[in-house]
Amino acid sequence: MKKLLLGVALGALAVNVPAAAETVEETAARFGIRQSVMDISLSPSGTKVAFIAPGAEHSEVLNVVDLRNGGAIRTIISNTEQNGDLDDCEWATETRLVCRLYGIGRRGSVLLPFTRMLAINDDGSEVLELSERTSDRQLYFRQDGGDVIAFDIEGDDGSILMTKQYVKERTIGTRLANDKDGLGVDEIDVLNGRSKVAEQPDPMAQTYVADQDGEVRLKVRQLSDNRGVLTGETVYMYREPGKRSWKMMGEIIVDGKPLKEFEPVAVDGPRNVAYGYETLNGYSALIEVPLDGSNTGRVIMARDDVDVGSLIQIGRQKRVVGGTFQTEKRTIQYFDSELDALSKALGNALPNKPLVSIVSASADESKLLLIASSDTDPGTVYLYDKGTRQLEQLLAVREFLVDQKLAKVTPISFPASDGTQIPGYLTLPSGSDGKNLPTIVLPHGGPAARDTWGFDWLAQFFAARGYAVLQPNYRGSAGYGEAWFGNNGYRAWDVAIGDVNDAGKWMISEGIADPFRLAIVGWSYGGYAALQSQVVDPDLYQAVVAIAPVTDLEYLREDARAYTHYELRDKQLGSGPHIVAGSPLQHSESFKAPVALFHGERDVNVDVRHSRAMADRLKDAGKSVTYAEYDGLRHGLRDSKVRTEMLIAIDGFLARSLGK
Numbered sequence: 001m002k003k004l005l006l007g008v009a010l011g012a013l014a015v016n017v018p019a020a021a022e023t024v025e026e027t028a029a030r031f032g033i034r035q036s037v038m039d040i041s042l043s044p045s046g047t048k049v050a051f052i053a054p055g056a057e058h059s060e061v062l063n064v065v066d067l068r069n070g071g072a073i074r075t076i077i078s079n080t081e082q083n084g085d086l087d088d089c090e091w092a093t094e095t096r097l098v099c100r101l102y103g104i105g106r107r108g109s110v111l112l113p114f115t116r117m118l119a120i121n122d123d124g125s126e127v128l129e130l131s132e133r134t135s136d137r138q139l140y141f142r143q144d145g146g147d148v149i150a151f152d153i154e155g156d157d158g159s160i161l162m163t164k165q166y167v168k169e170r171t172i173g174t175r176l177a178n179d180k181d182g183l184g185v186d187e188i189d190v191l192n193g194r195s196k197v198a199e200q201p202d203p204m205a206q207t208y209v210a211d212q213d214g215e216v217r218l219k220v221r222q223l224s225d226n227r228g229v230l231t232g233e234t235v236y237m238y239r240e241p242g243k244r245s246w247k248m249m250g251e252i253i254v255d256g257k258p259l260k261e262f263e264p265v266a267v268d269g270p271r272n273v274a275y276g277y278e279t280l281n282g283y284s285a286l287i288e289v290p291l292d293g294s295n296t297g298r299v300i301m302a303r304d305d306v307d308v309g310s311l312i313q314i315g316r317q318k319r320v321v322g323g324t325f326q327t328e329k330r331t332i333q334y335f336d337s338e339l340d341a342l343s344k345a346l347g348n349a350l351p352n353k354p355l356v357s358i359v360s361a362s363a364d365e366s367k368l369l370l371i372a373s374s375d376t377d378p379g380t381v382y383l384y385d386k387g388t389r390q391l392e393q394l395l396a397v398r399e400f401l402v403d404q405k406l407a408k409v410t411p412i413s414f415p416a417s418d419g420t421q422i423p424g425y426l427t428l429p430s431g432s433d434g435k436n437l438p439t440i441v442l443p444h445g446g447p448a449a450r451d452t453w454g455f456d457w458l459a460q461f462f463a464a465r466g467y468a469v470l471q472p473n474y475r476g477s478a479g480y481g482e483a484w485f486g487n488n489g490y491r492a493w494d495v496a497i498g499d500v501n502d503a504g505k506w507m508i509s510e511g512i513a514d515p516f517r518l519a520i521v522g523w524s525y526g527g528y529a530a531l532q533s534q535v536v537d538p539d540l541y542q543a544v545v546a547i548a549p550v551t552d553l554e555y556l557r558e559d560a561r562a563y564t565h566y567e568l569r570d571k572q573l574g575s576g577p578h579i580v581a582g583s584p585l586q587h588s589e590s591f592k593a594p595v596a597l598f599h600g601e602r603d604v605n606v607d608v609r610h611s612r613a614m615a616d617r618l619k620d621a622g623k624s625v626t627y628a629e630y631d632g633l634r635h636g637l638r639d640s641k642v643r644t645e646m647l648i649a650i651d652g653f654l655a656r657s658l659g660k
Contacts, residue, residue, distance in 0.1 A: 024465065024648055024651050024652075025644075025648060027461065027464050027465065027647075028461065028644045028645075028647035028648045028651065029400075029644050030400050030401055030404065031401075031457050031458075031460060031461035031464070031647060032461075032640060032641075032643035032644030032645075032646070032647045033054060033400060033640040033643070033644065034054040034638060034640050034643070035054070035378065035397050035398050035457075036053055036054070036395065036396060036397060036398055036399040036400070037051050037052075037053065037371075037379075037381060037395055037396075037397045038051075038052045038053060038054065038060065038087070039051060039052040039087065039088050039089060040052075040359060040360060040369060040371075040381060040395075041089060041090045041091050041097075041360045041369075042091070042360040042361060042362055042367065042368075042369045042383075043091045043094055043362070044091060044093065044094050044316065044362060044363035045094055045362060045363070046361075046362030046363075046366065046367030046383075046385075047066065047067050047068050048064060048065065048066050048067065048091075048094075048122065049064070049065040049067065049369070049383075049394065050062060050063065050064050050065075050089050050091065050097055050122065051063050051065075051089075051381075051395070052086055052087070052088075052089060054640055055078055055079075055080070056640075056641075057639050057640055057641040057642070058080075058082050058632075058633070058638065058639040058640075058641075058642075059078060059079055059080045060078070060079045060085060060086040060087075061075045061077070061078045061079075062075070062076055062077045062078075062079075062086060062089055062097075062099065062120075063075050063076070064076050064122045064123075065394075067383070071394075074123075076120070076121075076122065076123060076124035077120060077124050077127070079101070081101075081103070082632040082633075083103050083104055083105070083602065083632055084101045084102065084103030084104075084116075085101065085102050085103070085638060086099060086100075086101055087100060087101070087102050088100040090148065090151075092119065092148075092151060092158060092160055092190045093157055093158050093190065093191075095121055095122050096119055096120070096121055096122070096158065096190050096191065097119065097120050097121075097122060098117060098118070098119050098130065098148055098160065098190055099117070099118050099119075099120060100115055100116070100117055100145070100147075101115065101116045101117075101118070101145075102114075102115050103115075103116070104602045104604055104634055106602075110562045111602060111603075111604040111607075112143055112604075113143060113604050114142070114143040114144070114145065115131075115143070115144060115145040115146070115147075116129065116131045116145040117129070117130040117131045117145050117146050117147075117148075117162065118130060118131075119190040119191075119193070128190070128192075128193050129193075130145075130146065130162065130188055130190065130193060131145035131146050132145075132146075132164060132165070132166075132167075142165050142167050143165070144163070144165035144183065145165075146162045146163045146164055146165070146186075147162065147163050147207070148160050148161070148162050149161050149162065149163060149185065149208055149209065149210045149216070150210035150214040150317075151214075151316045151317075152214070152316065152363070153187055153214040158189050158190045158191045159187060159188070159189055159190075160187070160188055160190055161185055161186070161187055161188075161198055161210055161214060161216070162185070162186055162188050163183055163184070163185055163186075163207070163208060164183070164184050164185065164186045164195075164201070165182075165183055165201075166180040166181055166182055166183070166184055166201040167181065168180070168181045180200070180201045181201060181203050182201035182202045182203035182204065182205055183201055183202060183205040183206070183207070183208075184197065184198075184199045184200055184201035184202065184205070185197075185198040185199035185208050185216055186198055198216065199216055199219075202219065202221065204221040204222060204223060204224065204235075205219055205220070205221055206220045206221065206222045206234075207219075207220045208220075209264075209265070209266060209267055210267070211267040211268065211269030211317075212268070212269045212270065212317035212318075212319060213269045215239070215241070215242075215269065216239070217238060217239050217267040217269070217274075217291065218236065218237070218238055218239075218264055218267055218274060219236075219237045219238075219246060220234060220235075220236055220237075220264075221234065221235040221236075221237065222234055223235065224564065225567075228564060229564055229566050229567050230564050230565055230566075230567060230568055231567060232567060232568050232571065234263075235248065236248075236249040236262075236263070236264055237249060238264070238274065238291050239291070240272075240291060240292065240293070241269070241272055241291075247293065249262070249264065249289075249295075250295050251295060252278075252287070252289055252295050252296075252297050253295060253296050253297070254278075254287060254296075254297045254298060254299060255298075255299070259278045259287070259297070260278070260279070261278065261279065262276050262277075262278045262287060262289065262297070263276045263277045263278070264276035264289065265277065265311065266311055266313060266318065266320050267291070268319075268320055272290060272291050272292060273288050273289060273290050273291060274288070274289050274291055275287070275288055275300075275311060275320055276289065277308070279482060280299065280302055281302075281304060282481045282482045282483055283302065283303055283304065283305075283306065283307050283308075283481040283482070284307035284308050284309075284481075285299055285301065285302035285303075285308055286299070286300050286301035286302070286308045286311070286323045287299060287300065288300045300323075300335070301323045301325075301333055303325055305327065305481075306325050306326055306327055306479055306480055306481065307325065307478070307479050307480070307481060308323050308324070308325050309323070309324040309325050309326055309330075309479065310323065310324050311323055312324065312332060312334070312358070314339075314358045314360075314361050314365065314368070315361040315363075315365050316361070316363055319365075320335070321334055321335060321336040321339050321358075322334040322335050322336065322339065322340075323335075326450070326452055326479055328411035328423075328453060329354070329355075329411070329452075329453040330355060330452060330453070330454070332356075332357075339358075342384070343356065346370070346372070346384075346391075349391060350372045352374060352377065353372035353373055353374050353377055353379075353380065354374060355372065355373045355374060355379075355454055356370055356371070356372045357370065357371050357372075358370055359371050359381075365386075366385070366386045366387055367383060367384065367385050367386070368383070368384045368386070369381060369382070369383060369394075370382045370383075370384055370391075371397060373397065373454060373455055374454065374455070375406070375407075375408060375409035375427075375453060375454055375455060376405075376406040376407070376408060376409075376455070377406070377455065378396075378397045378398040378401055378406075378455040378457075379396075379397035379398070379455065380393060380394075380395070380396055380397065381393075381394045381395040381396075381397065382394060398455075398457075405430050406430070406455070406460050406463075406464075407427045407428060407429055407430050407459075407460060407463035407464070408427070408428070408430075409425050409426070409427050409453055409454070409456075409459070410425065410426045410427075410428075411423065411424075411425055411426075411453060412424055412425070412426045412470075414472075414502065414503060414506035415502070415506070416475075416498065416499050416502045417498060417502055420475070420499075422472055422473065422474060422475070422499050422502065422503065423472075423473045423480075424451070424470055424471050424472040424473055424503060425451055425452075425453060425459075425470070425471045426468070426469070426470050426471075426512075427456075427459045427460070427462075427463045427468070427469040427470075427471075428463065428468050428512075429463045429464070429466050429467065429468065430463070432466075432468075434468070434512055435511050435512065436511065436512075436513075436514045437466070437467065437468040437512060437513060437514060437517075438466060438467050438468070438513075438514060438517040438518075438519075438654075438658055439467060439468040439469070439470070439504075439507050439512060439513035439514065439517065439518050439519070440462050440467045440468070440469050440470075440519050440520065440521050440654075441469075441470050441472065441500060441503045441504045441507070441518070441519075441520045441521075441541070442458065442459060442462070442469050442470065442471045442520075442521050442522065442526070443471070443472060443474060443500045443503075443520070443522045443525075443526040443529040443530065444471065444473070444477070444522075444525070444526050445522070445523050445524030445525045445526045445527075446476075446477065446478065446489065446524070446525050447474075447476045447477065447488060447489025447490070447496060447525040448476075448477075448478045448485070448488065448489075449477065449478055449525075450473045450477040450478050450479040450480070451471040451472075451473055451477075456471070458521070458523075459471060461647055462521075465651055467519075467654075468507065468512050468513060470503050470504075470506075470507055472499055472500055472503040474489070474495075474496045474497075474499035474500050474503075474529075475492070475495045475496055475499055476488055476489030476492060476493075476495065476496040477489075487574075488572060489525060489529075490553060490556075490572060490573050490574075490578075490582065491572075491573070491574045491578060493532065493578065493582035494536075494578075494581075494582070496529065497529055497532045497533055497536050498536070500520070500529045500533055501533050501536060501537050501540055504518055504520065504533075504540050504541060505540070516542065516658075516659075517542065517658040517659065518540065518541050518542055518658075519541055519542060519543035519544070519545065519654055519657065519658060520533055520541045520543075520544055520545070521544075521545040521546075521547075521650070522545070522546060522547070522549065523547040523548060523549075524547070524548050524549065524550070524605065524606060524635065525550060526547075526549075527545075527546030527547050527548060527549025527550070528546070528549045528550040528551065528584070530544050530545060530546045530549065531544060531546050531549055531551060531584035531595070531614065532582065532584045534584065534587075534590060534591045534592065534593060534595075535584055535587040535590045535591075538590050538591060538592040538593065539592060541593050542593055542657055542658055543593055543594055543596075543653065543654055543657035543658055544591075544593050544594070544595045544596070545595075545596045545598075545650055545653065545654070546595065546596070546597050546598075546611070546614075547597075547598045547599070547637070547646070548598070548599050548600065548603055548605070548606050548611070548635050548637075549597070549599075549606065549610060549611065549614070550606050550610055551583065551584050551585040551610040551611065551613060551614040552583040552584075552585040552586065552610060552613065553573055553578075553579045553582055553583045554579055554580075554583065555583075555585070555607070555609065555610055555613070556569065556573065556606075556610075557569055557570055557573050559606075559607045584614065585610075585613055585614055585617055588614075588617040588618050588620070588621040588623060589621050591618060591621070591623045593657070594623075594624035594625065594626075594653070594656075594657050595614075595618055595623065595624065595625045595626075596625070596626045596627075596628075596649070596650060596653045597611045597614060597615055597625065597626070597627040597628070598611075598627075598628050598629075598630075598637070598646055598649075598650075599611035599612075599627075599628075599629050599630070600629075600630045600632075600633030600634050600635060600636075600637050601629055601630060601631045601632060601633065602632055602633060602634050603633075603634055603635045604634065604635065605634075605635040606635060608629065611627060611629070612627075612629075615627035626649075626653065628646065628649060630642050
């Protein structure tokens with residue numbers, strides 16, 4: 001099999017020495033640089049690949065590979081805008097790509113996320129903005145630059161369906177001002193940018209879903225009050241094949257029982273059914289409903305121990321072929337018999353890379369792009385040809401970690417203080433005996449998320465530096481059903497943080513952790529958990545690292561006031577004594593362990609004031625705290641240089657704090 005070597009220079013970050021001889025700077029460089037393949041797409045013919053890779057520091061580059069010409073990599077465009085990321089590119093035609101830019105703007109003190117769409121030839125020429133241009137007459141800032149919901153409309157080469165946000169304009173001094181408002185759909189020619197209206201705008205529309213034939217079949221409306229603030233109510237509408245009128249999706253009956261909150265997300269046009277989610281017996285299940293007005297559905301995928309996670313859709317028409325669930329490891333259940341057989345064959349061909357995902361396909365699905373990975377392998381991109389039954393190795397997802405020995409990840413469970421078994425993942429340093437180690441508890445963000453078995457760059461960095469790492473899926477995590485999610489990790493913060501602290505206690509009781517060298521590290525809600533653990537048990541951890549953390553629940557509520565999701569955030573947090581009790585900012589005097597804080601200045605998920613205020617309160621209380629802030633960066637700190645510097649700083653902080 002042929003291997004294409006990724007043409008992204010690590011520059012000063014790159015090292016070519018055995019891992020055992022690496023300095024912390026060299027190890028941090030390997031794990032801190034963003035992954036080599038950030039997004040990838042296969043052309044309609046299956047003969048070309050386009051992928052986004054990291055450039056220097058915060059930048060991204062778009063590369064094209066012609067598989068017929070020796071696999072040479074050509075960089076066709078570079079994005080160096082710090083406040084905007086190139087995060088998705090797909091082939092619209094055999095020679096033209098459609099790409100999305102995601103950025104964060106600012107209006108006064110309010111951060112405004114926005115997207116913009118552009119088309120570009122595969123040689124980098126003829127760049128064309130597809131999103132509606134901003135006008136000085138607009139009554140508000142257009143944030144949504146559109147999403148492609150269908151390719152190859154009516155067989156026309158280069159015609160796509162893309163959502164469009166209409167913004168009303170001032171009428172003073174002109175008769176040409178736009179008076180429409182809301183989300184609609186346009187049919188756009190990506191070759192010249194010409195467009196025509198496919199769906200008139202709806203002020204409450206959140207998204208539209210098209211079928212394989214390019215017909216818009218679903219419309220999702222989010223209701224709002226007279227201030228434009230979302231109420232949390234969602235209405236689903238559908239069309240019958242070939243019809244233009246919208247119908248309200250009524251009560252769905254499955255096995256003689258009405259569903260409470262069916263959420264359709266995809267349409268199979270040829271079969272005339274919608275796929276969606278519903279909670280059954282406390283767990284999210286996948287339901288199929290005919291779009292014929294009968295409103296009688298059937299369960300096609302359900303579990304009695306975990307939620308059904310996501311649909312698997314492939315190809316340019318986003319054909320539904322399966323679903324996923326996560327027990328200890330991710331499992332894909334294919335509805336398509338051919339893909340089910342292929343999945344089993346790939347499992348035999350790649351026994352050391354059991355996590356296999358189809359990420360793109362040719363127009364006829366005869367060629368598939370796959371990414372196969374494991375806990376100790378960040379992933380490899382393969383091209384599978386159904387005709388020849390050949391599997392060709394193309395790209396390493398993290399080229400700079402190729403041939404590096406990574407630490408094995410083991411699913412475990414540990415008892416919480418009330419006896420509940422808490423699932424999690426334990427990573428031990430390669431070559432260690434797993435006893436009396438410097439240890440890190442690493443709670444995930446969200447809190448409506450979960451950790452999964454596989455490669456994790458933070459956990460692997462710490463393991464490479466000699467730490468044992470435990471990632472607990474505390475109560476309040478998603479994926480384990482309604483009862484496990486409970487009242488969420490904010491209202492029921494005491495349960496979630498109790499589980500996180502019990503993770504550390506278990507590591508000590510098992511003899512894995514040296515009780516005097518135990519730290520906690522977290523990002524986002526994980527950072528909140530790290531800080532709040534000090535409020536609950538200030539003697540447990542000897543060091544606390546919080547990246548982009550929530551520090552005050554009332555801050556979190558007020559941060560949402562300028563946005564349409566304020567009511568949703570307000571309901572999530574609730575009111576009562578848990579707001580102050582669950583805010584580490586209000587309890588700085590409780591801290592005993594030194595704290596290191598890191599935050600991006602343009603973080604729209606968790607405002608930077610959370611870390612600024614926490615650092616000030618800890619200093620005022622005479623506590624040990626360090627704080628690093630990064631101008632222009634968002635919640636994920638998507639900058640290879642910054643991530644590398646942060647890892648070096650965290651390693652030094654932990655070494656000083658734990659006496660390692």
